[in-house]
Amino acid sequence: MQPFSWAVSPGRLLFVTALLACVPAFAQVGLSGVWADRITEDSYERSGGPPLGDYQGIPLNDAGRMKADSHDHSEWSLPEFQCRPHPGPYQWRALGAVRISEDIDPVSRELRGYHLEYLRSMDRWIYMDGRPHPPEWAPHSWSGFSTGKWEGNMLVVTTTHLKGAYLRRNGASFSDKSTMMEYITRHGDYLLVTMIITDPVWLEEPFIQTTNYEADPHTTLSYYPCTVSEENISKEVPHFLPGKNPNLGADDIPAAGARGGSETIYPEYRKELKGLVAKVNVPSSPTKIAPAAPVADGEIHVLPVQGNVYMLVGAGGNIAASIGPDGILLVDSGRAEMSTKIQSTVLQLATAITASPAPNKCVGLHCPSNPFGWTSPGMNAIIASPAPPKPIRFIVNTSVDADHTGGNEKLSQLPADAKIVGVTFPPVGVAPGATVIAHEAILDRMTQAKAPSDALPTDTYHAASYKLSEFFNGEGIKIYHEPAAHTDGDSIVYFRYSDVIAAGDILNTESYPVIELDKGGSLNGVLDALNNILDIMIPEFRSQGGTWVIPGHGRLCDIGDVANYRNMVAIVRDRIQDMIQRGMTLAQVKAAKPTMDYDGLYGSTTGSWTTDMFVEAAYRSLSQKK
Amino acid sequence: MKYRILLAMAAGLLVGLTAFAHHSLSATYYPDKEVKLEGKILDLLLRNPHSFLQIEAPDDKGVMQRWSLEWRSSGQLGQAGIKRDTLKVGDEVTITMNPSRTPGDHRGALKTLHRKSDGFGWGTNPGETIE
Numbered sequence: 184m185q186p187f188s189w190a191v192s193p194g195r196l197l198f199v200t201a202l203l204a205c206v207p208a209f210a211q212v213g214l215s216g217v218w219a220d221r222i223t224e225d226s227y228e229r230s231g232g233p234p235l236g237d238y239q240g241i242p243l244n245d246a247g248r249m250k251a252d253s254h255d256h257s258e259w260s261l262p263e264f265q266c267r268p269h270p271g272p273y274q275w276r277a278l279g280a281v282r283i284s285e286d287i288d289p290v291s292r293e294l295r296g297y298h299l300e301y302l303r304s305m306d307r308w309i310y311m312d313g314r315p316h317p318p319e320w321a322p323h324s325w326s327g328f329s330t331g332k333w334e335g336n337m338l339v340v341t342t343t344h345l346k347g348a349y350l351r352r353n354g355a356s357f358s359d360k361s362t363m364m365e366y367i368t369r370h371g372d373y374l375l376v377t378m379i380i381t382d383p384v385w386l387e388e389p390f391i392q393t394t395n396y397e398a399d400p401h402t403t404l405s406y407y408p409c410t411v412s413e414e415n416i417s418k419e420v421p422h423f424l425p426g427k428n429p430n431l432g433a434d435d436i437p438a439a440g441a442r443g444g445s446e447t448i449y450p451e452y453r454k455e456l457k458g459l460v461a462k463v464n465v466p467s468s469p470t471k472i473a474p475a476a477p478v479a480d481g482e483i484h485v486l487p488v489q490g491n492v493y494m495l496v497g498a499g500g501n502i503a504a505s506i507g508p509d510g511i512l513l514v515d516s517g518r519a520e521m522s523t524k525i526q527s528t529v530l531q532l533a534t535a536i537t538a539s540p541a542p543n544k545c546v547g548l549h550c551p552s553n554p555f556g557w558t559s560p561g562m563n564a565i566i567a568s569p570a571p572p573k574p575i576r577f578i579v580n581t582s583v584d585a586d587h588t589g590g591n592e593k594l595s596q597l598p599a600d601a602k603i604v605g606v607t608f609p610p611v612g613v614a615p616g617a618t619v620i621a622h623e624a625i626l627d628r629m630t631q632a633k634a635p636s637d638a639l640p641t642d643t644y645h646a647a648s649y650k651l652s653e654f655f656n657g658e659g660i661k662i663y664h665e666p667a668a669h670t671d672g673d674s675i676v677y678f679r680y681s682d683v684i685a686a687g688d689i690l691n692t693e694s695y696p697v698i699e700l701d702k703g704g705s706l707n708g709v710l711d712a713l714n715n716i717l718d719i720m721i722p723e724f725r726s727q728g729g730t731w732v733i734p735g736h737g738r739l740c741d742i743g744d745v746a747n748y749r750n751m752v753a754i755v756r757d758r759i760q761d762m763i764q765r766g767m768t769l770a771q772v773k774a775a776k777p778t779m780d781y782d783g784l785y786g787s788t789t790g791s792w793t794t795d796m797f798v799e800a801a802y803r804s805l806s807q808k809k
Numbered sequence: 810m811k812y813r814i815l816l817a818m819a820a821g822l823l824v825g826l827t828a829f830a831h832h833s834l835s836a837t838y839y840p841d842k843e844v845k846l847e848g849k850i851l852d853l854l855l856r857n858p859h860s861f862l863q864i865e866a867p868d869d870k871g872v873m874q875r876w877s878l879e880w881r882s883s884g885q886l887g888q889a890g891i892k893r894d895t896l897k898v899g900d901e902v903t904i905t906m907n908p909s910r911t912p913g914d915h916r917g918a919l920k921t922l923h924r925k926s927d928g929f930g931w932g933t934n935p936g937e938t939i940e
Contacts (some may be wrong), residue, residue, distance in 0.1 A: 231833065231834075231835055232832075232833020232834070232835055232836045233836075235836055235910075254834035255910070255911050255918075256832060256833060256837045257837055257909060257910070257911045258913065259832035259837065260837075260916075305823050350835050352832070352836065353833075355837060373916065404918070407858070407884075408857035408858070409857055410856040410857055410859055412854045412856040412859075412860075412861050412876060413861065413863070413877065414859075414861055414916070415855060415877060415914065415916055416874075416876070416914070416916060417911075417914055417915075421914075423910075429910070430836075430910060431911075446937050716927055771836045799837075
């Protein structure tokens with residue numbers, strides 16, 4: 184036998200080159216194809232649904248347990264929830280299959296992302312292109328926003344911006360402050376998905392779950408139609424009052440284990456149930472993640488919403504801005520001290536949108552969009568120097584609060600150095616000021632408070648609704664009065680073509696609703712207003728997208744978010760109402776903690792609107808004689 | 810052998826149909842309780858993934874109520890020969906249902922239906938269940 188030699192020969196070089204060519208540049212594994220769920224894990228709780236009240240193996244904290252115990256499965260009959268898809272964290276355990284497709288850049292062959300389709304959930308992207316997660320004011324979805332990276336042969340996926348929904352279909356839930364990690368590995372024809380969800384609101388520590396899928400090219404993802412129907416005769420939000428859920432403990436499950444909690448997720452808990460050990464030793468420092476603080480960097484952030492409408496964040500209250508060829512319309516004007524930054528931001532935005540040089544997209548003599556019908560040097564000069572944007576023409580105030588009206592005075596006037604000349608009304612030569620529209624109750628209160636005259640509404644209305652006299656930026660804009668919600672002068676503004684609603688302080692994803700009783704507000708009025716908003720909204724698909732709502736504070740919302748918030752208000756209302764009917768005093772109601780399950784989402788012990796203040800306002804509002 | 814194949818095919822079909830349920834029926838309705846109602850049809854909402862038959866009938870206190878009865882999907886009912894005009898507003902029917910777990914709710918999962926005028930019925934033959 185000839186001894187091996189490292190000497191390079193053309194044949195060896197070719198062989199090694201060929202080998203190297205077969206080795207992928209990354210350790211990623213092909214995931215494309217259809218994968219079927221064989222339901223080999225926890226099958227008893229899956230297709231038919233889990234036993235009610237069984238939270239075993241879910242590390243619920245007390246708030247999470249209270250939330251789960253109030254669950255009435257008839258909530259699925261709510262119009263907003265009838266076609267609700269499974270949320271991302273539950274989806275792997277749902278019936279059906281998943282189809283995974285790779286999105287490859289056709290030129291560079293780089294993997295840009297994975298597209299996942301499920302039987303009855305929303306399609307989902309896992310972005311692999313290095314993009315960051317969205318800011319906190321961006322909307323949440325049922326599947327969340329996912330980014331991935333390969334670590335060896337394991338795809339690691341991070342998901343944020345989830346809507347709150349169920350971990351198990353019996354009310355055990357995760358909140359919209361959750362983060363989900365997925366670790367996906369392929370073993371031949373099998374896919375192992377390890378899901379870990381961390382929720383600072385309803386879980387004591389991360390919930391971990393594994394699910395297996397099998398490659399199955401014969402499985403199809405069939406059409407799954409869903410039509411919202413009049414399922415339930417009742418118009419109430421279905422839920423059970425604390426201690427009144429008849430379904431708890433009904434099944435043959437050890438009562439202690441069924442309550443869930445950290446200890447029930449450890450295998451040793453079986454020994455505790457059998458009395459073999461005194462108590463499972465739970466790690467002393469379960470994962471606790473502080474909820475993210477609202478943005479407060481002193482800057483104005485812009486989020487394009489839909490159509491003509493943009494959401495401005497950071498001005499105090501959120502501002503909705505319609506920007507287009509007719510000018511600018513603002514819903515609310517933020518805090519007075521932010522006026523200069525708001526003005527600068529919207530004028531820059533208007534310039535970029537309506538008055539920036541832009542490529543001529545039509546070439547030739549018959550371009551309908553060109554004013555002179557041809558693309559001559561003269562035309563190009565016009566493109567290079569477009570007309571300036573139109574100014575702020577309207578401001579609509581949704582409430583009287585300083586963080587919604589504070590900018591009226593400054594924003595209704597054009598800055599002295601503004602290069603805006605193209606106003607059509609008032610006539611050229613008259614300083615163009617914006618029309619400030621509000622319900623007359625706001626004018627009344629601002630007058631009583633001796634607000635500067637330039638800050639006062641100039642056009643008021645007193646009826647149930649008000650329409651702008653003509654289209655603005657190509658659409659009709661309608662204002663609805665909510666007579667007794669946050670105050671008695673609240674307005675919601677609906678952009679009919681853009682399909683966006685500015686809700687003012689009737690919706691606040693960072694807080695319980697602020698109810699100013701001394702200004703005519705009421706808890707039931709807030710609930711009515713939220714239902715009115717939901718009546719206008721239509722989802723794009725499966726309780727998601729479609730009509731967008733800009734809240735007074737917090738993140739951009741769709742119908743699923745508004746429904747979740749409305750449900751919270753209704754459930755808390757019913758609990759406090761029940762306590763009042765049972766003769767409980769305000770102190771007793773506060774001690775009973777009727778909001779405990781939602782405090783991690785909307786509660787506060789400091790600031791201008793604490794949980795205590797909300798409960799007191801709700802109690803007094805519901806105690807008022809009708 | 811022939812019957813085994815047929816049984817397997819039927820089971821396969823049923824498995825396919827169960828995929829239409831979006832919520833848990835046993836979590837919404839008491840599967841082990843049954844309520845009988847006699848009343849008149851108000852509406853039939855042929856929908857997916859479930860249809861709803863709405864009737865007017867007295868509750869256990871004799872007060873007339875509108876009841877919403879969850880039924881199979883429009884496609885499943887269509888395959889079973891139940892169309893838009895099979896049941897008419899005003900038809901007098903006797904139904905049995907699994908009642909809602911929510912106290913005071915006037916809804917249920919339809920188990921059987923019988924029309925008095927001509928004896929038309931649903932729910933007593935194999936496969937006539939909602940999943």
